[in-house]
Amino acid sequence: MVREFELPDVGEGVAEGELLRWRVAPGDSVSEDQPVAEVETDKAVVDVPSPVDGVVEELRAAEGEIVPVGDVIIVFRIEGEDEPDGTETPPADDATADSGHQTDDEATTQPAEDTQSEPAVTQRVQVAAPPSVRRLARELGVDISSIADSSLGRITESDVRAHADANPPTQDHSNQQTTAAERQKQQATSMQSFSSVQARETADRETTVAVPKTRHVAAEEGIDLDTVSTDERKDGEPFVTLETVQEYAQAQQQAQKKDQEAVAERAAADEPARPESRTPYNGIRQTIGSAMTASKYTAPHVTHQDEVDVTALVDARSTLRQEAEEHDIRLTYMPFVMKACAAALQENPHVNVSLDEANEEIVEKQYYNIGVATATDAGLLVPVVEDVDTKGLLEVASETNEKTQRARERRLSPEEMRGGTFTISNIGGIGGEYGTPIINQPESAILALGEIKKKPRVVEADGEETIEPRHVMTLSLSFDHRVLDGADAARFTNSVQKYLRNPNLLLLE
DSSP, X not given: OEEEEEOOOOSTTOOEEEEEEESOOTTOEXXXXXXXXXXXXXXXXXXXXXXXXXXEEEEOSOTTOEEETTSEEEEEEXXXXXXXXXXXXXXXXXXXXXXXXXXHHHHHTSOTHHXXXXXXXXXXXXXXXXXHHHHHHHHHTOOGGGOOOOSTTSOOXXXXXXXXXHSOOOGGGHHHHHHHHHHHHHHHXXXXXXXXXXXXXXXOOSOOBOOHHHHHHHHHHTOOGGGSOOOOEETTEEBOOHHHHHHHHHHHHHHHHHHHHHHHHHHHHHSOOOOOOOOOOOHHHHHHHHHHHHHHHHSOEEEEEEEEEOHHHHHHHHHHHHHHHHTTOOOOSHHHHHHHHHHHHHHOGGGSEEEETTTTEEEEOSSOOEEEEEEETTEEEOOEEOOGGGSOHHHHHHHHHHHHHHHHTTOOOGGGGSOOSEEEEEGGGGTOOOOOOOOOTTSSEEEEEOOOEEXXXXXXXXXXXXEXXXXXXXXXXXXXXXXXXXXXXXXXXXXXXXXXXXXXXXXXX
């Protein structure tokens, strides 16, 4: 028995996904729940499991193809159940049953399309083409399965356009064609009119008769009436009408436009080809872009910047790192900062808020879920560590390491990136100092950490002041000015500094 399997709803609100990789091939035996494909949605990369035990009969989508939810992507043959033999006589209708056989005329008139439908489907689904090319084919009304590829087995944009030029578009594009044809016809008419003007009496005269309005229009258009050809005369002198001047001006404009286009085309042709590559803007990268755009143009961003002496923090991490390694935990500065932010949010609860615009309410959260912005090949993902205030330092470190690693491998589930109340971004990991991070809505603030550097600082001890090299970290807090003010941001940053200057205070939390 053959069973078609449709792309399931792989995430909340997901309408389509890009098929990144097949994990099986036709002829492979699979078991129920075995991953058969990797699909990237606008939220994450997920595995698509097999719904049955069976054998892969056919793959209905190519790698790199954008597949809508509900489309058939793979066909299975379920073991132990056979389909009816293809040569078996199909059920006859009443007339055939009565006679016991089919007449020659009836056999001759059977539509040929019936025998061709199945191969056509197979041909269509085996075509390899990137999503952008398939999208172009749909826009041009081209059946991509009918195109003979010309580039190493994959259909290219030039293949689609060449096929569209060689074959008349369908009725869906007839209106666009009509419009384009009308524009070309109008341009041709204008050029013919211009030619007819030039064919009249030779211009560059010494005397031309025209009414005052015609002369006024000619002056506005910068036209010398003595250069306008005409076959009309008045009182024995060449006479130029207003219509002739307007026609002449329009024809000149058309000719100038064509000259400019020709110059531009020649310049483009003379421009040497420069190496470049293109990557489709879709999936996770497009989702990140949409979220950042919405945040930037919805929330009025303000960034408060400061720096803090973290010499004691550097010493504390150095002391605790060996202890953490004995528990197979890599201890970075991030868990200290996460604990410091959770403590500061408890002291400044008005920062741990979101704005419910629909109900016109400011929602204050009594839980402290910290997101950690993580750079991946697909863009910035933000795994969330829940209830940081209730977890120990090593537990926070272990969970953060595990989630950020899975984020880099693009194995993070959408649920693990939801529910954050505050986000931290470590730009110092690649050498940055200050930044203006964009808020991860619906949160109201985000903290960017700069690189820890040694800087000279005035240190007071025993009533004396000395200048010493100290470890200094920069802080950049972006906040939503609709719900937070500059004083709120400053007080929160001061609380974070307090815990980073003296990490022993975190032991009291």
